[in-house]
Every structure is written in structure tokens, then in C-alpha cells.
Amino acid sequence: MTAVARPIHDFGDEFMSSEATSAVGLRAGFPPGRGFYCRGRFGVLGEASVPVVQAVQGFLGPNLVTAGWLAGKPVMPAEEAAARYAQAVRTWGRTNIPADVDVEHFNHLAQQLIDAADADALPLFAGWREQPCPADDPVGAAMQRIHVLREHRSACHLAAVRLSGLGAREAMVINLGVEQATHYGWHDPQPVAATLIPRWRRAEQLTDELQAPLYATLGDRQRTEFAQLVNALTASPTP
Template identity: 40%
Template structure:
């Protein structure tokens, strides 16, 4: 068995984990699951479900935890979603959607789940409210559902660390989006109006990405041995190929 450094593990695994999470959250099946549970608007389901682990908070708190999204969209979708179910129940229903999607699409891999849970447990949650909320949420018992849930928690870990990184280098959420994306991405995230040219901020974004990688690597360093990191990365890639094609 080979070995990987912590930073090599970040580069091998983190993007795959992000993409698997994006796949289930944006899948039509997830939207239909939400509709069966009272959410006719898939975006109200997304915001209330994903962020319901924060509890009964104002939309400004949700915006602060999420980053990237325009505050007006966060407020509208959060308030619509929690009016349907309340934050705790919305999160519970969202977790059920994650579990059901995992049972349908994610192969059972007890070893990957074991290693991933160790990474989750090793993370320091300071400054990472969505990660902390999802880590505290009850885990499903059955294999594919549990693995999908744990990968979702790891995705929230990386996302929270990146928000820490962009804040550390002085990038506001819209600047962070526009530094490396076309205006259409900002529009997708709910921003409106004339967008500034933020291309000159790309070096700051790259610095934030380096900070994110370093913080993520520190978690892998604490959680897994070099051989376990190689095993973890290999299993993540295999799961990614099965889920993403």
C-alpha cells in the first residue's frame, strides 16, 4: 500500500467530495423528495434543509454561515422554507433526502465510511457552523446512506474552511465569486446588477485556496496515517467514479 502526505490527500480527495455533494443536492430526485415533503420550491428546500442545522436564526446568520449567495436570496428562501417545516424539521427532511439519494446512487463502502468518520471527528469546528451543525446531526445506520451523509459533512468542512480562507485574505463573498468565475455564476447565486471586474483579485483567491488546502490538510494529518490517507483517497476516487461517471 502506498502513502500520501496530508496535502496530497487534499488534492486527491477534496474536489471529488465536493462534486459528490453537489450531485445529490442538485439532483432532480432530491428536488422531488423535497416536494413530497412539502417543499414545492426546491430552493426553499435547499436553504432551509441545508441550513436548518443552524437552528431558529435570522437569515443574516444563514448568509454569514453560507457565504457566496446574495443576502436577499438567502433571506427569501430561508424564510419561505422554515415557514413550511421549521429549521430542525427541515434539516431532518433534508437528511432523509440525502440518505435516500445515497441508497440509490452510492455504493456501500464500510471502510471509506470508517475513515471518513475519523476525518470528521478530527476536525476543529471553530468558525465552521454548518459543518458543526451537520456533524451533530444523527447519522443513518445503513451503509450507503451513512456514507453519503458523512461525505456531505466533509463537504461542509471544506466549504467552511474556504469561507475562512477568503475572509482571511479580505475577499467579500461576491468578490470571491467573481475573482474566478464569469458573471453568470454570480447571477446563479442570486446577485443582481452591474458586476465589477474582479479578475485582478484572482491572486487573493488563490491565496485563500492555499489557506483552505493547508487547513484541510491539518485535519487529514491528525485523523489518518500516511497509508490510511492513501487508502482514503483511493476509495474516495472510486466512489466518485461510481457516482459521477
């Protein structure tokens, strides 16, 4: 369901890059930088080694993942960091999700999708699906479900990129450019040959195909409602 892919991705990015999220990590004792992000987001994998974390998440460069995961390790166990990150997800959602969104209906449809998803070869999604989602915080829960669905597409996209014959660094350069690839931890990324760009387009198509069975679990009316709710929920965050 391509209509919801971009808003779910971008709203998740807003959370991950916000100063409010960084402040949660600092208050929890994480040093400035990517420690809270790496230890929190990837903590659902447990006490994995750096190479394992890198292999599972894929798109961030080894420099960023190594520094962030190791910086966060002395602060708290992986499971605790993931729970703290989930709490930050929900807190950010309560601040940034518009008040007039029917989050109860969104949560119902989103949970149907999350429960129906095939998690084979998608370990980061599987880990986040297992994170407890409180019933007494519907707005925060809606944001957590946005995050879980974002992890599903991200994991599908990593698989699609590799199936299309691209490396993660090449995919990042094609998608975001050399400067942004550097920002996301890739050392000295080089421009990618134009002949590889069709592979990127194929990866995008494959990602949609991998997600299609998930959204097929909703009826036509439910898919329309879900797209409308995602658009309403991910409206521009409060400045």
C-alpha cells in the same frame, strides 16, 4: 488533502442540484424553488434569522438565501427540515454510490476525520456533524459523511476567502463567472479586477492549509486508501 477536495465538492453538488432531491422537498410540502435546499441545509443552525444564515454560509447571495429560508419556514421547523434533508442525502447516496465501493472502510476513515475536526469558527460543519447518522444504512451514511466533509471544506474556504481580502461575491465571480454568480443569488455581479485573482489563489492555498491538520490525523496508508475510496465512491452518478 487536495486530492479529495474536488470529488467531494462535485458529488455534493450533484446531490444538491438533482431533480430527485427537489422532488423530496416537494413531497414534504416545500414550494418549488430553494426552500427545501435552504431550510434543509441550513436548518442545523436552528431558527436563525436570515442575516445570521447568510453570514454563516457566505457564498450564496442574499436574494437566494432570503427567499429560500423564508419560503421554507412555514413548512416545518428548522430541526425537522435538517433531518429531512439528511434523509434526502442518504437516499440519493443509495441510488448513486457504486455498488462495489467498500463503504464500511470509507465510513470508518471518514468518521475518524469528522470526529477529529476542530469546529471552531465552522458552525455549519459543526451542525452537520451533530446530525444522527444511522448505523444500519452504510451506503446512505457514506453519502451523509461526504456531505459533512464538504461542509468542512466550504466553511474553511469561506474563512480563507475573507482572510485573503476578498468578499464572497468577488470570490464567486472569480471562481464561476458573472452568469453563475447570478444563478447563485448575487444581484448584478460585476467582473472582478485581474489584480484580485492572486487573492483567490491565496484563498485556495489557505483552504488547503486549514484542512491539512484534519487529514494529518490519518496515517500515510490511510490517506491513500481514503483518496482511493473517495474517487470510487464519487464516480459518475447513475443517469
